[in-house]
Amino acid sequence: MKADEDVPKELSAHVEHAADSTATTKEALQASTYEHEATVWEALKYNYKAVLWSAAISLTIIMKGYDVDEQSLIHQFFTYPAFQRKFGAYRPEQGEYVVTGSWQAGLSNGGNVGIIISGFLNGYLSTRFEYKRVLLGVLFCMNWFIFILFFALSAPMLLVGQIVCGLTWRIFATTSPAYASEVCPLALRGYLTCYVILCWAMGPIHSLRCPLRLAKVEGEWSYRVAYALQWIWPVPLFVLIMLAPESLWWLTRNNRIDDAYKSLARLDTRGCESHQRTLAQITHTLELEAKLDSGSSYLDCFRGIDRRRTEIVYMSFAGQVLSGSAFAYTPTYFFISIGATAISFVGTIISWFLLARFGRRQLYVVGTTCLTCLLLIIGVIASASESSSAKWGQAALSLIWFFAYSVTLGPVTYTTISETSSIHLRAKSVCLSRNIYNITNLVAQVVVPYLINPTKANLKGKTAYVWTATAAVTTTWAFFRLPECRGRTYDELDVMFHQKVPARKFVTYQINVHDADALKTEGAVDKDNTK
Incomplete structure (x- = not known):
C-alpha cells in the first residue's frame, strides 16, 4: 500500500467521466447491484x-x-x-x-x-x-x-x-x-x-x-x-x-x-470500470441527499427526515447505559479488572457471526430483552435473600450480563450509528450521539452509588429493578423505532427514511432508488405484499 499511486493515463477519461455530475444512472445501478450480490469473501x-x-x-x-x-x-x-x-x-x-x-x-x-x-x-x-x-x-x-x-x-x-x-x-x-x-x-x-x-x-x-x-x-x-x-x-x-x-x-x-478515484484505486483491486461505477453510485447518493434537502450543520440533525435518524443514533448509544451498564459493572468490578476486557474481546468476535446471521435490529432488540431479564432476576435474588451465596449469584449474573452485552448491544451500536446517519451529517451525528452517551453515563454514575449506598437509598441489589425499568423502555423503543440497515446501501436508506418507512418494515421493503418515483411515498414496495 503506497502513499501515492499514479492513475494510468488511459484512465483519465474515466476520471473525467466520474467528475461529471451527469454520471449515468445505469452505472450507479450496476454498482448497487454488485454490492447487494457480493458475498463477504x-x-x-x-x-x-x-x-x-x-x-x-x-x-x-x-x-x-x-x-x-x-x-x-x-x-x-x-x-x-x-x-x-x-x-x-x-x-x-x-x-x-x-x-x-x-x-x-x-x-x-x-x-x-x-x-x-x-x-x-x-x-x-x-x-x-x-x-x-x-x-x-x-x-x-x-x-x-x-x-x-x-x-x-x-x-x-x-x-x-x-x-x-x-x-x-x-x-x-x-x-x-x-x-x-x-x-x-x-x-x-x-x-x-x-x-x-x-x-x-x-x-x-x-x-x-x-x-x-x-x-x-x-x-x-x-x-x-x-x-x-x-x-x-x-x-x-x-x-x-x-x-x-x-x-x-x-x-x-x-x-x-480525481483524488476520490486515486483513493478508490488503493482500496478496491477491481478494474477501472468498476471504480467508475462505484464513483457514479457515490455521486448519485450525494445528489439524492441534496434533493432530499439534507443539510450539513448541527441544526440539520434535528430537521426534517434527519430528526428521526438522529433519534436512532442517540437512543442506540444511550440504550447502552439505560440497559444497566453502570449498575452491572459495580458488583463485578473485581472480575472486570481481571477479565472483562477478554470477555469484551471474545464477545465482539462472536457478534460478527451473529451480525451476519441476524442483522443489527434483531441483535439489539434480543440483546436488550436478555439484559432486561437478567436485571430483573438480579433484583428478585436481592429481594429474596441477603446471604453471601445470593450476593455471589448476583455477581455471577452481572458477569453474564456483561457477556450478553458484549455479544449484542456493545458492538452492534457502532454499526448502527455509522450506518443510520446521512452522509452529509455523519461526522456531526456520530460525535453528538457519543456525547449523549457520555452525558447519560455521567448521570448514571452519580445515581448508582446513591441507590446502592447504605447511608442513602440502601437498595443494594434491588437497584436492578430501577435499571430493569429503563432497560424495558429501551427494548420497547428498539422494537418500534430501530430499523434494520443490513444489506441497504446509503442511497436506499436515504429514500426509505424520506418515505417514512416503519422500522419493522425496513427488511421487507423493495425500492428502486434510481427511479424518479423513489422520492414519492408510493415508490416503495413491501415484499410481503408482492408475489
Whole structure:
C-alpha cells in the first residue's frame, strides 16, 4: 500500500467521466447491484486493502481505552504511594498522604470534560477537513499533551493534562467508525464498524498490565513510565495514517473526484470500470441527499427526515447505559479488572457471526430483552435473600450480563450509528450521539452509588429493578423505532427514511432508488405484499 499511486493515463477519461455530475444512472445501478450480490469473501477478496486501512485507523481507539476507561491509568494510580505523595494531601489521623475524594472525582472525570468538548469540535473538523488531516493533527497534539501528564507538578496541572488529552480521545473514538463505514463495501461494513469495540477492549488490557509491573517501582517513575509509554503509540500510527487513503465519500462530497478515484484505486483491486461505477453510485447518493434537502450543520440533525435518524443514533448509544451498564459493572468490578476486557474481546468476535446471521435490529432488540431479564432476576435474588451465596449469584449474573452485552448491544451500536446517519451529517451525528452517551453515563454514575449506598437509598441489589425499568423502555423503543440497515446501501436508506418507512418494515421493503418515483411515498414496495 503506497502513499501515492499514479492513475494510468488511459484512465483519465474515466476520471473525467466520474467528475461529471451527469454520471449515468445505469452505472450507479450496476454498482448497487454488485454490492447487494457480493458475498463477504468476494468483498474481502477485492477490498482487503480497505479492510486493512480501516483496521489501522481504528487502532487509535486503543489509546483511549488505555487512559480513559473504567480500568484506566488514573484510577489505578490513586493507590500508588508516590502518586499520593505528589498529588495528595497529608492526613495526620491516617499518618499518610491521600488523594482526596474531590480530586479523585476531578481527575477521573477530567478526561470526560475534554471528550464532551471535542465531541462538538470534531463534528466541525471532520466535515471541514479530511479525516486523515484531523487524525494527524490530533496525534501531533497528543504527543505534546502527554508532556503535561508526564511532568505534572500538582493536581491542577495533572487535571489540565487529563482535559486536553480528552480532547484527542473523543476524536479517535468518533472518526474511526465513520471512516470504516465509508471505505468498506456493504458486505464488510458491519464487521469493520464492530471492530471498533474490539480495539476499545485492547486499551484496558495494556492499562492493567503496565501498573501491575510498575507497582513495585519506587518513586515517581512508578506512574511516569506508564504515561511515557503513550509516546510509543502515536508515532507508528502517525506514519500509517499519513499513508492511508482518504475516504472517497468525503473527497467526492468536496468535489475532489480525481483524488476520490486515486483513493478508490488503493482500496478496491477491481478494474477501472468498476471504480467508475462505484464513483457514479457515490455521486448519485450525494445528489439524492441534496434533493432530499439534507443539510450539513448541527441544526440539520434535528430537521426534517434527519430528526428521526438522529433519534436512532442517540437512543442506540444511550440504550447502552439505560440497559444497566453502570449498575452491572459495580458488583463485578473485581472480575472486570481481571477479565472483562477478554470477555469484551471474545464477545465482539462472536457478534460478527451473529451480525451476519441476524442483522443489527434483531441483535439489539434480543440483546436488550436478555439484559432486561437478567436485571430483573438480579433484583428478585436481592429481594429474596441477603446471604453471601445470593450476593455471589448476583455477581455471577452481572458477569453474564456483561457477556450478553458484549455479544449484542456493545458492538452492534457502532454499526448502527455509522450506518443510520446521512452522509452529509455523519461526522456531526456520530460525535453528538457519543456525547449523549457520555452525558447519560455521567448521570448514571452519580445515581448508582446513591441507590446502592447504605447511608442513602440502601437498595443494594434491588437497584436492578430501577435499571430493569429503563432497560424495558429501551427494548420497547428498539422494537418500534430501530430499523434494520443490513444489506441497504446509503442511497436506499436515504429514500426509505424520506418515505417514512416503519422500522419493522425496513427488511421487507423493495425500492428502486434510481427511479424518479423513489422520492414519492408510493415508490416503495413491501415484499410481503408482492408475489
